[in-house]
Amino acid sequence: MEYQAILFDLDGTLLPMDQEVFVKAYFGLLVKKVAPLGYDPEKLVDSIWKGTYAMIQNDGSCINYDRFWEVFESIYGQEKLQDRLVFDSFYENEFQQAKQACGFSSWAKKIVDLCLDRGPCILATNPIFPQVATHSRIRWAGLDPDDFEFITTYENSMTCKPNPQYYREITGRLGLDPARCLMIGNDVAEDMIAKTLGMDTFLVTDCLINSKNEDLSGYRRGTLQELYGWLMD
Template identity: 45%
Template sequence: MLKTILFDLDGTLLPMEEPRFLEGYFGLLTRAMAPHGFDGKELVAVLWQGVAAMVANDGAKTNEAVFRDVFARAYPDRDADDALALLETFYRTDFNRAAACCGFNPAAGETVRELKRRGFSLVLASNPVFPRFAQEARLRWAGVDPADFSLFTSYENFSFSKPNPDYYRAILSVRGLAPDECLMVGNDAAEDATAAGEAGIPVFLLTDCLINRKGKDVTRWRRGSFPELMRVIDEATGN
């Protein structure tokens, strides 16, 4: 029986063209960090190194700890905790201006609220390479209330990342769920659909901002926009 809906965030609940978002995000970040002595190009390169390390994380430590290690190695003459505190300040303030680089689909918030009203448990299954407050910020940009979600995956509380199927298995373990009690909703054919499927979780591929870098055959998955998603859920629950 379907109990829990897992939602990706970027490109799913929050419409975006990834290159445009990254350009705006990194521009805001480098300008915010420049007064503290950080070279913009170097900082962006270090952030990508941190993301790569979190994606490769084998579960031995949290993604936050992995990212901190990368940052500490890249800036040995800086206090890593102080530097990460500066990043936290950015994510709580100037980062919100990156909302202008994203789209907005009112159906996202409407769908979340309706599923919550029906009694489904909702999980924000956004790749946990951001701190929780950055995940919450992007939800608000999408017109979604963070309080509607019973679990956020963020770099503080997860030790695996997409596209590792163990990321999805960890969600199942934390929530005490069987794969067939869940539905993963995402826009990335590899990170969302393929990886969740390898963990045994049924998938709905949201195609509004489809990412299919490897040219996968998407006809294997149920797919479409939010109205099609609701029809799939209705069928699964006998409505």
């Protein structure tokens, strides 16, 4: 079928990775960056997780950026919000070293290029990162942010996966019919939930995440190479 748009997850889909390995590298770099400002490493990591959880629970009443920093302020106080400039600097600089914790697949660019010939592509990555960090990870995958008509980040989104409202937010914003869109991702809970809106889906199995051990027989699925073959049919 012809799609109005094709949505892609990033981490573990277009950008191969072991999520635990990546998160460990990411937090290690962040702690090293901000430790001179007096942050206790264990408390900082716990605070980042609390802010992330708050974004995942966001009900659409504010952007994820505000939700995260509300939690940060509640833990460290308003005066620590001035350190946002240091965090911004981290994502522009030291965060780039986290690329070493990721893999690479030449199929990612082949697939996106193939889809771009057919219509708009959307990067539907969970919007818990700043734009600069998301654009960096896109480039690590051998792609360009300009490949995508829209990219979800914590500055422009008010919901997160696995909330189905996340997909409604995207399609509503872009005037798309969910039933005429395809969602491609590697996480059964976060990405395949798009089926509840009537979206077509493809579950990428190279870096599969199936935290609830769901039966996968009901999902169209395969490796990135197999996805390319299916798109070519």
